[in-house]
Amino acid sequence: xxxxxxLKGVSYALLTIAALLCLAPVYWMIxxxxxxxxxxxxxxxxxxxxxxxxxxxxWRAQPFLLYLWNSVFTNGAIVxxxxxxxxxxxxxxxxxxxxxxxxxxFAVLVAMMVPMQATFVPVYTMLSAVHLINTYxxxxxxxxxxxxxxxxxxxxxxxxxRDIVDAARVDGASEWWILTRIVxxxxxxxxVTLVLLNFVYHYNSLFWPLVATxxxxxxxxxxxxxxxxxxxxxxxxxxxxxxxxxxxxxAPVVILFLIxxxxxxxxxxxxxxxx
Amino acid sequence: xxxxxxxxxxxRIEERRFARSRVSLQLTGVAMMAPALLFLxxxxxxxxxxxxxxxxxxxxxxxxQPVFAGFANYAHLLAAPDFWQAxxxxxxxxxxxxxxxxxxxxxxxxxLNQRIRGQAIxxxxxxGPYVIPLVSSGLIFSLLFSTDGGPVNxxxxxxxxxxxxxxxxxxxxLLSVLILTAWQFTGxxxxxxxxxxxxxxxxxxxxxxxxxGGRWQVFRHVTLRALGPSLFFAVxxxxxxxxxxxxxxxxMTGGGPDGATTTFAYYIFEKGFQAFNIGESSAxxxxxxxxxxxxxxxxxxxxxxxxxxxx
Numbered sequence: 219x220x221x222x223x224x225l226k227g228v229s230y231a232l233l234t235i236a237a238l239l240c241l242a243p244v245y246w247m248i249x250x251x252x253x254x255x256x257x258x259x260x261x262x263x264x265x266x267x268x269x270x271x272x273x274x275x276x277w278r279a280q281p282f283l284l285y286l287w288n289s290v291f292t293n294g295a296i297v298x299x300x301x302x303x304x305x306x307x308x309x310x311x312x313x314x315x316x317x318x319x320x321x322x323x324f325a326v327l328v329a330m331m332v333p334m335q336a337t338f339v340p341v342y343t344m345l346s347a348v349h350l351i352n353t354y355x356x357x358x359x360x361x362x363x364x365x366x367x368x369x370x371x372x373x374x375x376x377x378x379x380r381d382i383v384d385a386a387r388v389d390g391a392s393e394w395w396i397l398t399r400i401v402x403x404x405x406x407x408x409x410v411t412l413v414l415l416n417f418v419y420h421y422n423s424l425f426w427p428l429v430a431t432x433x434x435x436x437x438x439x440x441x442x443x444x445x446x447x448x449x450x451x452x453x454x455x456x457x458x459x460x461x462x463x464x465x466x467x468x469a470p471v472v473i474l475f476l477i478x479x480x481x482x483x484x485x486x487x488x489x490x491x492x493x
Numbered sequence: 494x495x496x497x498x499x500x501x502x503x504x505r506i507e508e509r510r511f512a513r514s515r516v517s518l519q520l521t522g523v524a525m526m527a528p529a530l531l532f533l534x535x536x537x538x539x540x541x542x543x544x545x546x547x548x549x550x551x552x553x554x555x556x557x558q559p560v561f562a563g564f565a566n567y568a569h570l571l572a573a574p575d576f577w578q579a580x581x582x583x584x585x586x587x588x589x590x591x592x593x594x595x596x597x598x599x600x601x602x603x604x605l606n607q608r609i610r611g612q613a614i615x616x617x618x619x620x621g622p623y624v625i626p627l628v629s630s631g632l633i634f635s636l637l638f639s640t641d642g643g644p645v646n647x648x649x650x651x652x653x654x655x656x657x658x659x660x661x662x663x664x665x666x667l668l669s670v671l672i673l674t675a676w677q678f679t680g681x682x683x684x685x686x687x688x689x690x691x692x693x694x695x696x697x698x699x700x701x702x703x704x705x706g707g708r709w710q711v712f713r714h715v716t717l718r719a720l721g722p723s724l725f726f727a728v729x730x731x732x733x734x735x736x737x738x739x740x741x742x743x744x745m746t747g748g749g750p751d752g753a754t755t756t757f758a759y760y761i762f763e764k765g766f767q768a769f770n771i772g773e774s775s776a777x778x779x780x781x782x783x784x785x786x787x788x789x790x791x792x793x794x795x796x797x798x799x800x801x802x803x804x
Binding site for chain 1: 620
């Protein structure tokens, strides 16, 4: 299409405004995290004397490393389990002529839409009956199987020519061998996408960890953050410490996003277009 | 010699086919499905059924013996003003997202789809908020709308306007939740639309231009038509997401003031986890599942038809 300079200008202007709107809250977070407590009410766009010590104070206020470890460990375990269970299931769905496969896939789609908020009482009761509440098990097990994971892996596996799998089978390869030596190596981007998307998703989620744990040493990052605002805050909230702590919480996902951006964005796009 | 070798190979193939009969292949398939299915069964399907069961009983965590109540919990809910308030808050949020976030996302996608310098930077900035935990952005927006030192009120005062108690009064509290949600998800929808736009065949666009179509006509007849599936996907996902709105509300307002920001999901949580009214909480869960099931069904049914129509 021929470039119209006026239209181009408007495009740049609109995109710049949008980008600024997206970044402004983050900017204000950083700005506030550096405000000395004495000038918290100031309207300055940048603190005259940035109080770097706020970060040290926020770090000492709560055991962030413990919460980060809880988050990374439970979410790492969730994602590892999901990759295993999902790739096995997707392999069966795509490459093995199963009876009632359509129904299985339909069940997967149904499972994808049920949110934890709708089933948390039963899940809580069940885990409580086996004394798993307030343990890592309660945080990990409900997500060990992932309908979304099966869905995404299936999308990836479908792009692999079936002939390759059939040929390997005729050569006497076991299904396990075909999965681990042919299908998975050819679907590295899909695996990376699943790992990134679901790690970020679980790192960010508050609801279930909030319900399933109640002791301080079991808190994951979002739960710790939410306590900052409610129980632990006391009478007036120290916005500068809260924002410094918030930066600690956001940093891991932002770094992960910037590293794996291509896969992350592709994964998001893939869920819609190929769906 | 060659013939003999061929025969041997053929025999071997036959042997292996026999060794791995259809039955054993099916068994392998079932075994491979099993881990995922068992987890989904234990943590999705059984709890779903259990929620239906619980919704038919009157029980709290304190009454050891649940009493069969039939549809009393549902009747209770449908007669309760706070249930309808939560439902209407949720619908209000959904409508707000569709009026605010989706059109903005579409515009951004169209802009990003041009040959533009610094495209990667714009895309990163616009999509960025999506990866930030909702709890974190809830905390940030609580600060933005705060009555002491919040920049929104500082700006209002600069302009000579009276400061607003954003999170402290019903209308503006729900609006604040909407603004945060739009900030969080608009980039996500923009990426969905961008992917849709990039799947528009350029040959079609060129053909339309050759036929004398202007920019607007190309957009209307080619782009918008081809976007159909992603538009539809975005609308349904937007509805599904708003019906699950929880984190923002928990952090920013705790459902208040006076239930003004209590969403459907938050209502279930409050009933079940704070009021310990398991029966009514489960009844609300069942209603939520039904709503989401209808939406998902719509998406699968119509979504497929739209896609087929286009190809």
